[in-house]
Amino acid sequence: QAKAQGGGRYVVFDASVQKDAIALLQLETDLRLAIGALINTPSTISEFIVYYQPIVSLSTGKITGFEALVRWQHPRRGIVYPGDFIPVAEETGLIAHLDWWVMGEACRQVRAWQKQFSSNNPLTIGINLSSRQFDQSDMVERIDEIIRDTGLESSSLKLEITETCLLENAEKAIAHFEQLKALGIKLAIDDFGTGYSSLDRLHRLPIDILKIDRSFVNSRSDETDKWEIVRTIIMLARNLGLDVVAEGVETADQLFQLKQLQCDYGQGYFFSKPVDAMAAEALLVSQFQ
Numbered sequence: 098q099a100k101a102q103g104g105g106r107y108v109v110f111d112a113s114v115q116k117d118a119i120a121l122l123q124l125e126t127d128l129r130l131a132i133g134a135l136i137n138t139p140s141t142i143s144e145f146i147v148y149y150q151p152i153v154s155l156s157t158g159k160i161t162g163f164e165a166l167v168r169w170q171h172p173r174r175g176i177v178y179p180g181d182f183i184p185v186a187e188e189t190g191l192i193a194h195l196d197w198w199v200m201g202e203a204c205r206q207v208r209a210w211q212k213q214f215s216s217n218n219p220l221t222i223g224i225n226l227s228s229r230q231f232d233q234s235d236m237v238e239r240i241d242e243i244i245r246d247t248g249l250e251s252s253s254l255k256l257e258i259t260e261t262c263l264l265e266n267a268e269k270a271i272a273h274f275e276q277l278k279a280l281g282i283k284l285a286i287d288d289f290g291t292g293y294s295s296l297d298r299l300h301r302l303p304i305d306i307l308k309i310d311r312s313f314v315n316s317r318s319d320e321t322d323k324w325e326i327v328r329t330i331i332m333l334a335r336n337l338g339l340d341v342v343a344e345g346v347e348t349a350d351q352l353f354q355l356k357q358l359q360c361d362y363g364q365g366y367f368f369s370k371p372v373d374a375m376a377a378e379a380l381l382v383s384q385f386q
């Protein structure tokens with residue numbers, strides 16, 4: 098298209114590519130500094146913040162736990178979302194440091210909430226794992242250490258991993274998962290339905306939870322194909338004895354459909370956006386009073 102509009106377009110195109118490259122380099126440098134600070138200084142002055150998004154039981158309407166979602170409070174850019182820096186952090190190998198920090202921070206926070214709001218069903222915390230963490234031979238030991246340091250029950254911790262990450266790390270994942278399972282930690286497949294996991298592989302992995310990707314859940318009621326996929330995943334989960342969480346619930350109508358299909362849990366803007374610890378605590382206060 099640039100060609101059709103004349104040679105001059107190439108210059109504009111090149112300039113913008115160069116600008117992008119410089120911006121990316123700057124982002125990478127900033128990210129390196131911000132993650133470096135996590136390793137060297139107390140967490141209280143971190144540029145990263147853990148946000149918490151409630152996961153709700155669809156049968157009781159109560160918050161049963163949260164998913165930890167990281168945000169980067171950049172001094173000049175403002176809040177940067179994971180989609181804009183996690184890929185960079187992954188490419189540069191910085192992600193693992195950040196992920197360990199998020200896990201420690203979120204486990205500590207949820208343990209504090211468990212003490213503050215005691216219940217027969219202790220709150221759970223979902224943490225996203227990245228591919229890079231599987232490269233670390235001491236992955237399981239580090240998770241075990243975080244659990245012991247924070248005093249969180251292992252059964253309160255739910256590790257989320259995408260199908261793609263599973264495929265990339267098939268051998269290591271199975272070995273690590275068996276060990277994590279032995280510790281009592283729960284394992285969830287994130288964004289389920291968007292990847293290519295075979296049912297055979299799924300069956301062989303010690304998985305506890307399927308999280309249905311929001312591209313299926315966040316549909317109009319007349320999008321019958323998508324609801325058929327949701328229904329099939331819920332049935333699959335039930336037959337394999339897995340819990341199922343619908344991601345990206347945004348409307349009352351979607352909630353209605355999910356309840357009809359007897360989906361166990363929901364997560365999405367309809368219940369709450371991801372919020373900081375103070376706002377998450379306020380949600381718990383109103384639920385427990």
Ligand code: C2E
Nearest residue numbers: 166167178179180199225226227345346347364365366371
């Ligand atoms: P995810 O694990 O699938 O997390 C769900 C994403 O969907 C979150 O985006 C959340 O804000 C968003 N979401 C939740 N409910 C709704 C809804 O009703 N509608 C819509 N449109 N979106 C909804 P977020 O926080 O931007 O995170 C994006 C992805 O980045 C996450 O997807 C996860 O894969 C990754 N991520 C987030 N935090 C971390 C982290 O600490 N470590 C790693 N390795 N990855 C992370």
Ligand code: MG
Nearest residue numbers: 164225257287
């Ligand atoms: Mg997730």
Ligand code: MG
Nearest residue numbers: 287288308344
């Ligand atoms: Mg997801």
Ligand code: MG
Nearest residue numbers: 259287288310
């Ligand atoms: Mg995702």
